[in-house]
Amino acid sequence: xxxxxxISKLLRLKRYEQPRPDYFEDFLAEFQLRQRAEVIHRxxxxxxxxxxxxxxxxxxxxxxVTASSFAVAVIAAGVTLQWSGNETADAPAKWNLxxxxxxxxxxxxSAFTKPGKRVSSVQYVLPTRPIGYASAHSF
Amino acid sequence: xxxxxxxxxxxxxxxxxGDARAFDELVVRFSPRLYGLIYNMxxxxxxxxxxxxxxxxxxxxxxxxxxxxxAFYTWMHxxxxxxxxNFLKKRNRRKTMSLDDVDNGILTDPDFIKATSNxxxxxxxxxxxxxxxxxxxxxxxxHEHRAVVTMFDIQGMPHAEIAKILKISEGTVRSRLFYAHxxxxxxxxxxxxx
Numbered sequence: 001x002x003x004x005x006x007i008s009k010l011l012r013l014k015r016y017e018q019p020r021p022d023y024f025e026d027f028l029a030e031f032q033l034r035q036r037a038e039v040i041h042r043x044x045x046x047x048x049x050x051x052x053x054x055x056x057x058x059x060x061x062x063x064x065v066t067a068s069s070f071a072v073a074v075i076a077a078g079v080t081l082q083w084s085g086n087e088t089a090d091a092p093a094k095w096n097l098x099x100x101x102x103x104x105x106x107x108x109x110s111a112f113t114k115p116g117k118r119v120s121s122v123q124y125v126l127p128t129r130p131i132g133y134a135s136a137h138s139f
Numbered sequence: 140x141x142x143x144x145x146x147x148x149x150x151x152x153x154x155x156x157g158d159a160r161a162f163d164e165l166v167v168r169f170s171p172r173l174y175g176l177i178y179n180m181x182x183x184x185x186x187x188x189x190x191x192x193x194x195x196x197x198x199x200x201x202x203x204x205x206x207x208x209x210a211f212y213t214w215m216h217x218x219x220x221x222x223x224x225n226f227l228k229k230r231n232r233r234k235t236m237s238l239d240d241v242d243n244g245i246l247t248d249p250d251f252i253k254a255t256s257n258x259x260x261x262x263x264x265x266x267x268x269x270x271x272x273x274x275x276x277x278x279x280x281x282h283e284h285r286a287v288v289t290m291f292d293i294q295g296m297p298h299a300e301i302a303k304i305l306k307i308s309e310g311t312v313r314s315r316l317f318y319a320h321x322x323x324x325x326x327x328x329x330x331x332x333x
Contacts, residue, residue, distance in 0.1 A: 007320050010327060011292035014179055014273060019187075024170050027188070031166055031195055038196065 147211040154202050162202070165211070166195050172294070173219050179289040180223045180282070182274050190226055194219050209303060216290075216304045224282045276326035284319040291316055 052070065145164070153161035170191060177194075178187040198218055205214055277285055286305065290296045291312075302309045 004320055007323050007327065008292050010269075010273060011288065011323075013269070014277075014293045015175070017175075017178065017270075019174065019178075019184060024167070024174075027170055027191070028163060028166055031192055032163070034192055034196065035199070 148207060151202065151205060151207070151211050154199075155205075162199055165215075169212075169215055170195075173215065175294060176216065176219055176289055177223050179277065179293050180220075180227065180285050182278055186226070190223055191219075194222050197222065213300070213303050217306070220286050220290075220304060224286065227282045272327060276323050279326060280319050280322060284315050284322075287312055287315040288319045288323070 147165065147168070150161040150165050150168075154165065173194065174187060174191055177190050178184065181187055181190065194215075198215060201218075205211065277288065280288065283305075287301060290301045290304070291298070298309045298312045301312045305312070
């Protein structure tokens with residue numbers, strides 16, 4: 001117990017190890033300078049990240065939720081871009097309702113003419129005249 | 140400038156609202172105490188200065204995340220201890236001490252002389268040796284043990300406060316202190332006889 005006390009007494013001597021008296025005045029000035037320098041030299045991604053998170057600043061959203069919603073948004077954007085890219089590659093140069101109808105009608109007609117082609121594949125073909133012209137209860 | 144009576148919580152709220160001067164006041168208020176904490180863990184004034192700058196910069200960047208669940212004092216100390224331990228782990232340095240690490244200013248400090256002098260000239264002449272030995276002994280402790288010894292023995296913080304800062308139980312704080320003291324006793328035996 002006595003040696004424990006002696007150790008504590010010796011360690012308390014280290015309280016006297018202090019920087020020079022004007023150190024703390026200079027410290028604040030140096031801190032402000034560094035802060036300004038940091039603002040000027042911040043990388044673009046860091047600024048973008050801060051701006052994004054500041055959008056959610058007034059709402060008390062946990063950081064994890066913010067990060068995951070950001071990740072979901074990025075993935076969704078990627079998937080959409082990928083999907084629209086495929087769509088553009090597969091689709092004809094100009095698309096409109098009549099051309100789509102013609103394309104499908106053409107394929108349906110060829111299905112009729114081709115021997116051995118299953119007729120059931122025709123049942124999804126768009127009608128040649130607009131649906132709105134037909135009576136709702138005509139069979 | 141604010142009066143010293145302005146509570147930390149008010150300065151924090153003002154900083155969160157965009158008042159940078161309120162944070163300056165917090166820097167002025169906390170830097171001496173945090174300096175002592177970091178210096179006694181790193182044993183280098185230069186490293187302490189750099190680390191203290193980084194700690195306040197990090198605190199400023201993350202202050203919107205401070206929700207007041209603990210005291211600002213505890214929050215700042217947690218950042219300081221974690222960053223200092225990370226720094227020490229990265230550096231993994233100072234297997235031996237250099238003479239630069241002995242704080243010469245302390246030897247002329249009247250309070251220090253009064254605290255250590257017992258009228259024996261040979262004892263007074265050993266002040267440099269004592270300080271060197273103290274620093275060496277401290278640096279032989281693990282980072283976690285050094286943090287506990289610094290906060291308890293040097294800064295005089297209670298066990299409960301240290302436990303909150305380190306996010307460990309009070310029992311763990313006590314056991315770390317016990318182990319650290321035993322290690323220090325082995326290194327400082329010759330000085331403890333005086």
